[in-house]
Amino acid sequence: MSDADNWYDEVFEGRIRLGLKVSQMLHTERSEFQQIDVFDSEAMGRTLALDGVLQTSEVDERFYHEMLVHPALCTAPSIRRVLVIGGGDGGTAREVLRHREVEYCRMVEIDRRVVELSRQYLPTIGTAWDDPRLDLVFGDGVAHVTSEDVEPYDVVILDGSDPVGPSLGLFGRDFYAGVARVLAPNGVFALQSESPFLMERTFTAIQAALPEFFPRSAPYLGWVPLYGTGMWSWTLAGPTLDHQNLHESRIEAIADGCRVYSAEIHRACFALPPLVRAMLP
Secondary structure, three states, rough: OOOOHHHEEEEEEEOOEEEEEEEEEEEEOHHHHHHHEEEEOOOEEEEEOOEEEEEOOOHHHHHHHHHHHHHHHHHOOOOEEEEEOOOOOOOHHHHHHHOOOOOOEEEEEEOOOHHHHHHHHHHHHOOOOOOOEEEEEEOOHHHHHHOOOOOOOEEEEEEEEOOOOHHHHHHHHHHHHHHHHHHEEEEEEEEEOOOOOOHHHHHHHHHHHHHHOEEOOOOOOOEEEOOOOEEEEEEEEEEEOOOOOOOOHHHHHHHHHHHOOOOHHHHHHHOOOHHHOOOOO
């Protein structure tokens, strides 16, 4: 946090700075895994940052969570069993559990304190903590998919922060192999895949690695105001992925609660500009 005029500054590789005017710092601590800051900002409302990187805010969180969850859950053949890796603020689990077809959602989060502080300070984001279909587990997401004996999941969602610190292992080939191991034969894997503009090397590395484990993959774009360049990407992957085979009834069932996602947005977001398409293998 900057000392000048109470600004919270995120600086990326010394090249880009994004600052939020802080009206009140609510909580700051060093957990077992990372630095956690929660504050009220004038522009974005209540905001969560991990290791100095802005993660989510009350004002813009739906731009991220709806676009991470619904493209997968509105195209997967079955969504009975869902696994969420990460997502400690609760927004991803909330969007998953808006689908009544989901019977079981396991959420594996490595840092208990992120969940505890999100429940305390970000109650408008995580609203499904008490849903009986949610099975919250504190542990290592990589270990969960690579070594635990589990019934296959219809959808696996990676809601991790940038590939540093406790999230580094979530962007490696061992993790992707583990996801392929626990994914149902016609399942769908969804992950946030960074900004092609700001983090081109990470984006291209993800797109190059996924085909080794999933015969089909498709990145798509949206915008998240809190993140450095606005442009953000997510990717779907799976053995039999058909990312434009929409289950219209699922979209209709969640439509009233969506502020960002829609059938029209779904069809459009997979249309990539030439500069991004040129990054694909």
